Amino acid sequence: MNAQPSTVFVPQDAGAEAVGAGAVARAIEAECVRLGKPVRIVRTGSRGLYWLETLVEVQTPEGRVAYGPVRDIDVRALLAGGMLDGAAHALRLGDIGKHDWLANQQRLTAARIGIVDPADLDGYLALGGYAGLSTALTLPPAEIVRIVTDSGLRGRGGAAFPTGIKWKTVHDQAAAQKYVACNADEGDSGTFSDRMLMEGDPFALIEGMTIAARAVGANRGFIYLRVEYPHAARALAKALTVARERGYLGADIRGSGFTFDITVRLGAGAYICGEETSMLESLEGRRGEVRVRPPLPAIKGLFGQPTVVNNVVTLATIPVILARGATFYRDFGMGKSRGTIPLQLAGNVKRGGLVERAFGLTVNELVYDYGGGSASGRPVRAVQIGGPLGAYLPESQFDTPLDYEALSARDALLGHGGVVVFDDTVDMARMARYALEFCAVESCGKCTPCRIGSTRGVELVDRILASANGSRAGDIALLDELCDTLANGSLCGLGGMTPFPVRSALKHFGEDFR
């Protein structure tokens, strides 16, 4: 008789679900029942190799063996061929950790995603989880802030502000009530690292927020989660419940006397709420209109109280810094870009997914070595880095390293680390027009350059494309001036950064505007 059930890992990540992971899991279960083979299916996050999803792993005495991409209709043959014992098959990938794509990464923040059930706290602990909080609970808060400062960690949401300095500002405020607000409004096209972390390793975010709270003296945290991420909402809800039950949240965390808890609040489909002051307005139950700074949120933030506002990736990176030390983390990277960055490779690319590396990987390496070129097989023409407010780079600049300063020197930005690949069928004038149109749709309306300028910009691009040669030069100069107004006169990054895609399209792909 069969004694031990076989263990099979199937991702529950939204990206895997989107290509049929749920159906694969159900097929495995049904087929195993039919064959009378006991099986335990563990739903995990995604390893981030999306072209191989649904990536199924089976536990064998020699370790985990992966198969992919598995479709539900493949399951019968796979099981008949001995998948549960790790047998050979056309879809067999072997130890996925040794796959070039993963073996050549430096996963610190995303180290645990895809390995265990995201709600399995013991699994998290077994993989080194909560070692960072254990350390933090033995340190004075100012020392935690110092370690984070020394690590060189900068905000991974896009603004790249030094995290430790932000924390120190909040730490130094004398206030009875402080907050930690996690920005999980990951709205940039081409980005999904926040989503993968929340779905695949939610305890890392919870731990990071807890350490942040301990460092600055907050007792309450909010996660502002976009409503487009229902899978993440479910994963967070489960993990928060487990963390409370096991004493990792709530009163007297792990017997330390420290109290902290986290509430998830859902956004409602407004891109602008990824801007931190707009997010605070929304958390307070208002229209997500941008606030004028100063005062900084670190001084007067949520409900008027000192508030740490950090992105999911930033907070989920805190545990490894506390567990392994500032030096360990800052030894990765180059120049002023320290540590690792979870890059997200997406769009028209053969092998898209999550690539966490020390800063310094070039666009070429990412797009060709990891990505394998375009999915369509046509020549790659451009990448957009950093979401809808990021610049387009032409192939001639693919030697640019993906770090904050190197990109800035080329009038581009890293943003939240999303890289979207376009093949040679892309019409860059259309992309520039789209950037302005997106700004018009998503503008909160508070400042004139963004509210009005975006619409005037769309009209200008239309006029440039429709006009005879005579007036075009004047209109292009006018569009450039309008970009100046947006860049210098807007209250926040939405209007202020829309010129990046517009100007880079004009500069590098001027032929598309004829």
Next chain:
Amino acid sequence: MTDDAAIRRCVSVAVARLRGEPGPLLEILHSVQNEFGCLPAEAVPLIASALNLSRAEVHGVVSFYHHFRERPAGLGTLKLCRAEACQSMGADALADFTRRRLGIDFGQTTADGRVTLEAVYCLGLCACAPSAMWNGDVIGRITPRRIDEIAEGAGPPA
């Protein structure tokens, strides 16, 4: 239409659940929309009075956010991603196909009330583009054929 008593009950349950919580308006709006599929006009003054806000303030919040709707959607809602990563994989052509196939534009509902078509700007499925969400289920690498299936499956009322 939804009856007044049900709306009243739903609002008061949501308000009671969030009593003492700071800034609860969006949470309350989500609760009501989850219940009725939209935010019925009758709910606005009830919420406003419970939170000591003006009706204009509540309306201002409702109208600010794309997710909140003042009228119910069709039986099914198809959200097509129209952002850059999906555009790089043909989302614009897919959007045109979908509009033709369903005979409606974005923001509209088919005449039989079966499908509402909405644009969405990023579902975070950018490595599986183009992507969509059909009644809460995510779909990656969506094809015209899948749109056909949705249109047919959601087809005319029996």
